[in-house]
Amino acid sequence: xxxxxxxxxxxxxxxxxxxxxxxxxxxxxxxxxxxxxxxxxxxxxxxxxxxxxxxxxxxxxxxxxxxxxxxxxxxxxxxxxxxxxxxxxxxxxxxx
Amino acid sequence: xxxxxxxxxxxxxxxxxxxxxxxxxxxxxxxxxxxxxxxxxxxxxxxxxxxxxxxxxxxxxxxxxxxxxxxxxxxxxxxxxxxxxxxxxxxxxxxxxxxxxxxxxxxxxxxxxxxxxxxxxxxxxxxxxxxxxxxxxxxxxxxxxxxxxxxxxxxxxxxxxxxxxxxxxxxxxxxxxxxxxxxxxxxxxxxxxxxxxxxxxxxxxxxxxxxxxxxxxxxxxxxxxxxxxxxxxxxxxxxxxxxxxxxxxxxxxxxxxxxxxxxxxxxxxxxxxxxxxxxxxxxxxxxxxxxxxxxxxxxxxxxxxxxxxxxxxxxxxxxxxxxxxxxxxxxxxxxxxxxxxxxxxxxxxxxxxxxxxxxxxxxxxxxxxxxxxxxxxxxxxxxxxxxxxxxxxxxxxxxxxxxxxxxxxxx
Numbered sequence: 480x481x482x483x484x485x486x487x488x489x490x491x492x493x494x495x496x497x498x499x500x501x502x503x504x505x506x507x508x509x510x511x512x513x514x515x516x517x518x519x520x521x522x523x524x525x526x527x528x529x530x531x532x533x534x535x536x537x538x539x540x541x542x543x544x545x546x547x548x549x550x551x552x553x554x555x556x557x558x559x560x561x562x563x564x565x566x567x568x569x570x571x572x573x574x575x
Numbered sequence: 576x577x578x579x580x581x582x583x584x585x586x587x588x589x590x591x592x593x594x595x596x597x598x599x600x601x602x603x604x605x606x607x608x609x610x611x612x613x614x615x616x617x618x619x620x621x622x623x624x625x626x627x628x629x630x631x632x633x634x635x636x637x638x639x640x641x642x643x644x645x646x647x648x649x650x651x652x653x654x655x656x657x658x659x660x661x662x663x664x665x666x667x668x669x670x671x672x673x674x675x676x677x678x679x680x681x682x683x684x685x686x687x688x689x690x691x692x693x694x695x696x697x698x699x700x701x702x703x704x705x706x707x708x709x710x711x712x713x714x715x716x717x718x719x720x721x722x723x724x725x726x727x728x729x730x731x732x733x734x735x736x737x738x739x740x741x742x743x744x745x746x747x748x749x750x751x752x753x754x755x756x757x758x759x760x761x762x763x764x765x766x767x768x769x770x771x772x773x774x775x776x777x778x779x780x781x782x783x784x785x786x787x788x789x790x791x792x793x794x795x796x797x798x799x800x801x802x803x804x805x806x807x808x809x810x811x812x813x814x815x816x817x818x819x820x821x822x823x824x825x826x827x828x829x830x831x832x833x834x835x836x837x838x839x840x841x842x843x844x845x846x847x848x849x850x851x852x853x854x855x856x857x858x859x860x861x862x863x864x865x866x867x868x869x870x871x872x873x874x875x876x877x878x879x880x881x882x883x884x885x886x887x888x889x890x891x892x893x894x895x896x897x898x899x900x901x902x903x904x905x906x907x908x909x910x911x912x913x914x915x916x917x918x919x920x921x922x923x924x925x926x927x928x929x930x931x932x933x934x935x936x937x938x939x940x941x942x943x944x945x946x947x948x949x950x951x952x953x954x955x956x957x958x959x960x961x962x963x964x965x966x967x968x969x970x971x972x973x974x975x976x977x978x979x980x981x982x983x984x985x986x
Contacts, residue, residue, distance in 0.1 A: 488769050489600035498769075524603070534861075534883065535586070535603035539762060542755075544878065546864055564765045565598040566880065 485562040493518040508551040535566045582606040597781040606782045608639040631790040639783050640694045647690020649679040655798035660915040669945040673795045680718045682953035683711035691787030693719045696774035703773040707764035709757050709873045710739030717746035738956035758878045788816045792823025803838045805944040808931045810923045811842040812874035814881030821888040842897030843930035845869035849899035851882045870902045870960045871922035896939050900929040919954035
C-alpha cells in the first residue's frame with residue numbers, strides 16, 4: 480500500500496487536479512523523486528536545485544513537520560499521510 | 576479608488592489580479608498588495624487625513640479596499656500614551672505606549688487586520704469568514720462577523736485561556752478547538768481553506784489582512800506629531816505586525832508625510848517560543864521551528880508564517896535587534912506596566928515591556944532617544960497568567976473598627 484500525499488491547490492495542475500496522489504517510497508526524499516517521476520516538474524516546485532525543501536514550503540508526515548523529524552530523510556511507511564503545505568499557511572481558493 | 580494595482584509575489588515578483596489568493600503558484604512566496612504610490616501622493620496629505628473620523632480608515636488610500644468601508648468604523652485610533660512613570664523606572668527620557676489593549680471592539684490589535692480583511696471578504700462576495708487563532712484573532716473575527724451578519728468559523732488550540740474562549744463564543748461563531756498547539760491549528764486550517772469556500776482572514780485573505788496592521792504604525796506617527804519614533808519594540812508571533820509597522824513608516828516617508836529620518840525596530844519574543852530571535856542571534860536567515868512552551872499563548876507560534884520578513888525588517892532598520900525573555904520576566908513586565916502606567920496588558924505585552932527593559936539595560940536602545948512600546952492585547956482576557964503572582968484582597972467584616980485595625984497593620 481502506497482503513501483498518500485496531499486497536494487495543495489497551486490500544484491494540482493501537475494496532478495490533473497487531484498488533491499491526493501498515491502506515491503511509493505521509504506523516505507520523504509524517495510517520495511519526492513517518485514512524485515516527480517509520475518508528475519514531471521512537481522519536485523522543482525517543492526525543492527530548490529540543491530534538493531532542499533524551499534523556504535516557503537512545509538512538508539508534514541501525519542501532521543508532524545519534517546523539520547522536527549529527520550527532514551528529507553524522515554522515514555515514511557505504508558498508510559502514512561504526507562501533506563505539502565505552503566509555509567505562508569494554506570492554499571489558494573478561487574471564487575470562480 | 577484606483578490606488579491598488581494588484582497582488583505581487585514578494586519573492587519572484589509574479590503579478591496577480593486582486594482576489595482571494597495569497598501564495599505565488601510558481602515559488603510559493605507570499606503575495607502582497609501593490610499600490611500606485613504616485614497616484615496616492617497626488618491626493619493624500621496630512622490635512623486630508625486629519626479631517627477624517629478617528630478610526631483606521633482615515634488612511635484608506637493606503638488600504639486595499641475599493642468601496643466605502645463598512646466594517647471597523649470604530650476600530651483603531653487607540654491612545655499613544657506618554658509613559659513618564661515607566662520611563663523613569665526604565666531610566667529613559669522619552670517613552671510612549673501605543674495602547675491597542677483598548678481597541679474596539681475586542682481589545683487587541685487584531686481589530687485592525689480583521690476590519691480590513693472582512694471589508695475585503697464582503698467586497699469579494701464571501702458569506703462565511705474563518706480564522707486560525709491563538710485567541711485574539713478569533714475574538715475579533717467573531718465580533719466583526721456578528722456585526723456584519725456573516726457566518727463564522729473559528730479554529731483555536733484546545734488549551735487557551737478561558738477569557739479568550741468566551742471572548743469568541745459569546746458572538747456565536749462555530750467554535751472548533753483543535754487538540755494541539757497553534758501550529759497544528761494553522762496546518763489544519765491551511766488544508767481546510769484549500770477545500771472550503773470561505774474567507775479565511777489570515778490564510779487566503781492574508782495579503783489584505785496584513786495591510787490592516789500598517790494602521791498601527793500610521794497612527795502612532797500621526798500621534799507623535801507626524802514624526803517617526805527613533806525606536807519601536809514590537810512583539811512577534813506569526814510575524815504580521817512588525818514588518819507592516821516598518822512598511823507603514825516607509826510609506827509615510829515615501830509620501831512625504833513624515834521626515835526621512837533613521838528609525839530602528841526591535842522584535843520581542845518569549846524565551847519559550849523564540850524561533851525568530853534564535854535566527855536573529857545566530858545571524859541566520861533560516862527560521863527553525865520550535866515547540867512552544869510559554870505562558871504568552873497569544874504569541875506562542877513556533878512556525879511563524881512571516882518570520883522571515885520580521886528578520887528582514889529588523890535587519891533593514893538602523894541598528895534593529897530583538898530579544899526574548901522568560902515567563903517570570905513577562906509577568907514582571909505586565910505588573911510593571913500596570914503599576915506605572917495603569918495599563919493592564921496580556922503576556923504578549925508583558926513580553927514587549929520586558930524586552931524593552933532588556934534592550935535598554937544592555938545598551939541596544941540608548942536612554943536619550945524616543946522609544947515606543949507596542950501593546951497589542953488586553954490583560955483582562957488572560958488573568959490566569961498573573962493570578963498566582965498578585966495580592967489577595969484583605970477580607971474584613973463591614974465594621975469601621977476592623978478597617979482601623981487593618982489600616983494600622985499596613986503602616
